[in-house]
Amino acid sequence: MSSELTVVVDFGAQYNQLIARRIRESRVYCEIWPPTTPVEQYRARNVRAIVLSGGPASVYAESAPRIDPAVFELGIPVLGICYGMQLMAYELGGDVRRAERGEYGKAMLSVEVPDSPLLRGLDPVTQVWMSHGDSVISPPPGFQVLARTDATPTAVIGDPARRLYGVQFHPEVVHTVQGKQVLENFLFRVCGLRGDWTVDSVIDSAVAAVRRQVGETGRALVALSGGVDSSVAAVLVHRAIGDRLTAIFVDHGLLRAGEAEQVTRTFRDHFHIPLVHVDAADRFLARLRGVTDPEEKRRIVGREFIRVFEEEARRLGEVGFLVQGTIYPDVVESGASGGGAVIKTHHNVGGIPEDLGLELVEPLRLLFKDEVREVGRALGLPDELVGRHPFPGPGLAIRVLGEVTPERLAILRQADAIFLEEIRRAGLYDRIWQAFAVLPDVRSVGVMGDGRTYAYPIVLRAVTSEDGMTADFFRFPYEVLERIMSRIVGEVPHVNRVVYDITTKPPGTIEWE
């Protein structure tokens, strides 16, 4: 994909995905590898730069994750971050111990060697973000101290001859004001990279890889939800194999208002991808009748999805490949990021059975969500599709709390549509990561038109997030909330109250079930 492969070695830091994203933002291609990756792999893949991530362990502990010290002798430049720096120092003969003073949060870094290639262009004193209890007490032979903080005299160390560097702070977080400069200094000045990772190069190599995998005559299916990932995967594969790709869109009756029409229209008119639209609402709702347990609902939807899918696959016949919109966080989280070579053997559709006999095609498996969006834009997908909020596979079944009935789905759909319409009208859609309405299974007393009501509340949920793993509630202007409330109560039957969920994740999750 690029001749400038950079590897982030994962020692269990919360931030290793963030390190990889920052590197890619500088247009350098990067993968996350486990510390157990054999040294030969670094040579075989022609790795040009290595970043050792932070991690919760202490290097001197028995069980601490390590790396083959031969990595430091490959002649490839290394940047150790926090634990990564401590590990490098420890392995090369430095002294690492519990510091007298831990350092958590903001600290001021004083640059001592301003002409070090790693620190070029930094302010003499610059704010960094720290999170460590151990410190490099004395650096290994060959290393010099390049910068310090009050609590940590060895905040940055380096051996310019061997191109080995360590920073105790976290350059990848925004609280380290000049962190991007430090990472780019490492990539461009220390390693001599140029940054040739562009969306066009990503698309070209993904298209070529799909052609190689599927061959001249192979046929493929894609389960298309209309969400960002499966849509971008579909368009990419369509570019590679044309109408040997068929998309299957399942309307399970748990979609938002207008969604099925929108998805089918976009794909038929805009992309000319043959699309099978399966209207399966009745069978999903029949299976969900009387079911209130959230996990049971998810299982039922997942299982029914596969049944529908299998039936369609059998009907089409002679299909050898299944396209999935698996993205990099899915891969990393499933522990399959070992050198990019391990193929994820399971899928994210909810359980495609082995005997379906389809080989997986996953053209987005090395991309982050924002990169997937960029690829989608470059492929000509309309903004309203690329910028869509994520929508969960089980759909409204997990937003109608308790039993899912056609009546309660109708209430939720109408309220949800008003909520999103007003968000768009206020110009806030793109500032929010995900927004939706929830219908609880309680009722409360109200007064409307001088009469007593006893009806449902609607819960509004809107969050900001980078990746869905953590989230904060969105700060709406009160006027917008007020308009949403008055429209929902005024227009949606059986609703007499509107509440706004201000729970962060953690402790809450984004969805209610």
Ligand SMILES: Nc1ncnc2c1ncn2[C@@H]1O[C@H](COP(=O)(O)OP(=O)(O)OP(=O)(O)O)[C@@H](O)[C@H]1O
């Ligand atoms: N209604 C549907 N019809 C067909 N396939 C679906 C449907 N809903 C979900 N899927 C499949 O399940 C996968 C996982 O859904 P998921 O919501 O994680 O991804 P997405 O819909 O592609 O993107 P996004 O995260 O932006 O919603 C999808 O990529 C798609 O293959």
Ligand SMILES: O=c1[nH]c(=O)c2[nH+]cn([C@@H]3O[C@H](COP(=O)(O)O)[C@@H](O)[C@H]3O)c2[nH]1
């Ligand atoms: O495709 C999906 N199938 C699911 O079963 C599912 N459950 C949650 N989500 C989405 O994941 C993100 C995090 O959700 P939670 O904070 O509720 O776990 C949010 O974006 C949720 O919408 C799902 N997506």
Ligand SMILES: NC(=O)CC[C@H](N)C(=O)O
């Ligand atoms: N964030 C880290 O990498 C911490 C490293 C090590 N556990 C310390 O406390 O110093």
Ligand SMILES: [Mg+2]
């Ligand atoms: Mg989706």
